[in-house]
Amino acid sequence: MNRTLLLAGAAIAFPAFAKEAPPLPAELSAYVLDPAPEPAGLLLKKGDRVAICGDSITEQRRYSVIMESYLTTCLPELEITCRQYGWSGEQARGFLGRLESDVLRFKPTFATSCYGMNDFRYVPYDEAIAAEYRKNETAMVQAFKKAGARVLLGSSGIIDTVPHWVKSAKGSKEDLNLALSKFRNIGIQIAAAENVAFADVYRPMLLADNHAEKLHGPEFMVAGKDGVHPGWAGQVVMAYAFLKGMGIDGDLGTITLGRSGKATATEGHKIVSDDGGKITIKSTKLPFSPGPGDVKNDDSIRAGLALVPFDDELNRFILKIDFPSATNYDVTWGETTKTYTADHLKQGVNLAKDFENHPLLPAFKKVWDAVAAKQDYETRQIKSLVHGPEGAADLDATFALTEKVRTKLAKAVADAKQPAEHVITVTAK
Secondary structure, rough: OHHHHHHHHHHHHHEEOOOOOOOHHHHOOOOOOOOOOOEEEOOOOOOOOOEEEHHHHHOOOOOOHHHHHHHHHOOOOOEEEEEEEOOOOOOOHHHHHHHHHHHHOEEEEEEEEEOOOOOOOOOOOHHHHHHHHHHHHHHHHHHHHHHOOEEEEEEOOOOOOOOOOOOOOOOOOOHHHHHHHHHHHHHHHHHHOOEEEOOOHHHHHHHHHHHHHHHOOOOOOOOOOOOOOOHHHHHHHHHHHHHOOOOOEEEEEEEOOOOOOOOEEEEEEEEEEOOEEEEEEEOOOOOOOOOOOOOOOOOOOOHHHOOOOHHHHHHHHHHHHOOOOOOEEEEEEEEEEEEEEEHHHHHEEEEHHOOOOOOHHHHHHHHHHHHHHHHHHHHHHHHHHHHHHHHHOOOHHHHHHHHHHHHHHHOOOHHHHOOOOEEEEEOOO
16 A cells, blocks of 8 residues: 555544653642543644534634644645634533534534533543543544544643632632643543544643743633633643644744755745845745734733743744755845854754744735634624524524625635745844
8 A cells, every 4th residue: 555545545544653851840749630632643634623612712713713823824735714603611522412403514524523621521531521521532532433533632721710700619729720631531431442633722821820820920820711611722732732732733834045056945935036036936835923922921822832842843944954054044025134143044944933923824824814803703693683583483594694704704704815925134243
C-alpha cells in the first residue's frame, strides 16, 4: 500500500499515540493527569463541515471564533466551514436532547465538543456524577459517529475561583480542579474506547494559569474573573488545544532568499516581484493576526499567545536567507523594522510571531469580523428562534427562514477570504 493511502486511512481512523508529558511543577503535584493521545497527522479533510459544540464557554464565541478564523485564513485550501452551537448552562445530557434537531440536520463531517464544566456540578469528585458524565459523553460520540461525523472530544478547562453564582458549589478551588482533572481522564478513556480524537484543554489551561500567576500575580485569571468563563487569554489556550487536537502542523509558508538574492515561496504564497531585497508577495495563506495587545491582561489575545506556544506550533510564517553575506540584516514588513543576525535568518525567523503589526493584518481582520458576525447569529438562530416561539410554532419553517440569513453571513466569510499583496524588505547592515 502506498504512503498516500496509508495517510488517508490514518485520517479516517484517528490513530493516536500517547506520550508522557513533562512532569507538572511541584506545586501541582496533587494532579494526576493521564497521558493524552496525540493525532498522527492532520485529521481534517477538504470540505469538512465542522460543528463546534459546548456550553456557555463555547457560547462566549471566543475560542470558536479563533478556531474558525484560523481554519479559514491559515488553511484556506481545505475550504472548511463551521457552525457554533454553544449553549449556556448545558451538560452533555442536555446537548444529546437537541443533537439531532440542531446539529445533525446540517450533516457535519467533523465535530468538536467541550463539556464537563457543568457536568461535574461544581462539587468534589463524585463517582455517580462521573458515571453519568461518562454515559452521556459516550452516547454523544456514538451519535456523531452513527451520523458519519468524526469527533474531536474535548475536555473541560479549569476553574480559577469557586463560582459564587453557583449556589450548590462545594469544596475548595483545588477540590474542584482535581475533580475536573478526573473528568479529563475519563474523556481520554472514552476517546480511546470509541477510537476518536481527544483535545486536552485541561492540562494547558492548568499550566498556563500556574505560569501566569507567577508572572502577573493572582489577579490574572486564565479561567476568567468569574472563575469559569475565560477572557481572551484563556480562550486562546482553549483554541490552541483544539487546533493541536486536529493535528495541524502550523507551517503557513516560507519565503527564502537564495544564493542569487532571488526569493522563492512555498505553497500559499507567490513572489510577484523581487528587486534588490524588496520582495512583493501575494499570499492566500494568512497567518493568525490578532494585532497588538497587553500580555499582562487576562482579557487580551496577546496574553494568551504568550502563555502557550501557539505561534511556534501553529502560526509559522518564516523568512529565511540561505547564504547570508552580511552580519546583520534589517527586515521591514509594513511599517515595522526589526534587526536579525545572519545566523538567525539562516535558521528562519517567524514573522507572524515577531511582527504584531503587519500588512496582512487588515485582510485577516475582515475574515475575523465576518466569522464573529456569523457565529453571533448562529447563537440567535438556535437559542432564540429555533428554540423560541417561532420554532415551537413551526420548526422546519423557522430553520428554513433563519438559514437564509445565515447563508448570507456564511457567504460573507467566504468572500472575506481573499489573497493579500504585501512587501517584505531585507537590507544588509
